[in-house]
Amino acid sequence: MNLYGIKKVDLEIFFESIGEKKFKATQVYEWLYQKKVKDIDQMTNLKKEVREKLKDSFSLEISKIIQRQIDVDVEKYLFELEDHEKIEAVLMRHSYGLSVCVSSQVGCNMGCAFCESGRRKKVRNLETYELVGQILAIEEIINERISSVVIMGIGEPFDNFEHVMDFITIINDSKGLQIGSRHITVSTCGIVPKIKEFASFPLQVNLALSLHAPRDELRSKLMPINHRYPIKEVMDAIKEYIEKTNRRVTIEYILLKNVNDTKECALELVHLIKGMNVYVNLIPYNETNHIEFKKSDSSTVSEFYDVLQKNHVNVTIRREFGSKISAACGQLRSEKML
Numbered sequence: 001m002n003l004y005g006i007k008k009v010d011l012e013i014f015f016e017s018i019g020e021k022k023f024k025a026t027q028v029y030e031w032l033y034q035k036k037v038k039d040i041d042q043m044t045n046l047k048k049e050v051r052e053k054l055k056d057s058f059s060l061e062i063s064k065i066i067q068r069q070i071d072v073d074v075e076k077y078l079f080e081l082e083d084h085e086k087i088e089a090v091l092m093r094h095s096y097g098l099s100v101c102v103s104s105q106v107g108c109n110m111g112c113a114f115c116e117s118g119r120r121k122k123v124r125n126l127e128t129y130e131l132v133g134q135i136l137a138i139e140e141i142i143n144e145r146i147s148s149v150v151i152m153g154i155g156e157p158f159d160n161f162e163h164v165m166d167f168i169t170i171i172n173d174s175k176g177l178q179i180g181s182r183h184i185t186v187s188t189c190g191i192v193p194k195i196k197e198f199a200s201f202p203l204q205v206n207l208a209l210s211l212h213a214p215r216d217e218l219r220s221k222l223m224p225i226n227h228r229y230p231i232k233e234v235m236d237a238i239k240e241y242i243e244k245t246n247r248r249v250t251i252e253y254i255l256l257k258n259v260n261d262t263k264e265c266a267l268e269l270v271h272l273i274k275g276m277n278v279y280v281n282l283i284p285y286n287e288t289n290h291i292e293f294k295k296s297d298s299s300t301v302s303e304f305y306d307v308l309q310k311n312h313v314n315v316t317i318r319r320e321f322g323s324k325i326s327a328a329c330g331q332l333r334s335e336k337m338l
């Protein structure tokens, strides 16, 4: 087991199982996430014998960065995992702090037509420590604190539910990286049973739904998952989630030229979300070499935005980051594969 993948409660159980006091888990967390030591032997307030037991049960490797691309306000990192698989994470510099977009799987099985990540099927889920490792490795390189995390990189987080939830618990821990739950966002393509399960997750984490089309026929063409969980079922699950958690949900909508960017689509979207506590984030499409979709013209984006706004929908247009360095989901890894 890797120590970076262990929740504090589980570490407490470990210490109790070896006849030690459970507060030692807190001490270990402070060493890992505040003092950031790289070796169990540096945890000097633990007796040698306890350190040995820790070493017998846990390793302390972190994900290795093999490439870094820097643009003005965005940096892209390529990681090589222990089995030589590659994933990527993106750092974004906002006025309010630094955020990182992490990957949740190697490859992705969702097969969205516009997305680079899905060009390679899922190889495996990321382990919890590999999720935590993306944050730690980036913080180490930049020597700055990351204050928010979005789980919107390669993969479908709700297809790796348990590890993603443990990851959130660890980075949110008051003795861990202390990333506030309201500064953590999970984005899903709409896996209905997991949306329902997520509604009972104890932390106040944000949920984003990749909707991208207001009607089934179109959404199914763009997102095969829609055959399994059509729009009505997804929206019902989102309503249930909002009811239960009282939290506002983000609806993500990529604007693809002449595909889903018409005035009719905008009006259908208004109708679909009427009365719901959601806000719409319009995403300018990041074009890729291998996929034929084009981004909508800026005038079309403005018109789409205006329709929503006139109909009292809360709407923003996502700021474009890193299009120069292929920062959209899966693009860097994909270049490396060719």
Ligand code: SAH
Pocket: 110, 112, 114, 115, 116, 151, 152, 153, 154, 155, 156, 157, 187, 188, 189, 209, 210, 252, 254, 283, 284, 285, 286, 287, 288, 328, 329
């Ligand atoms: N599987 C999850 C999270 C990963 S994708 C999900 O579907 O939400 C994160 C977001 O990036 C999704 O909204 C996805 O549709 C979007 N995305 C994928 N490729 C993109 C591209 N080329 N340009 C802009 N957004 C993209």
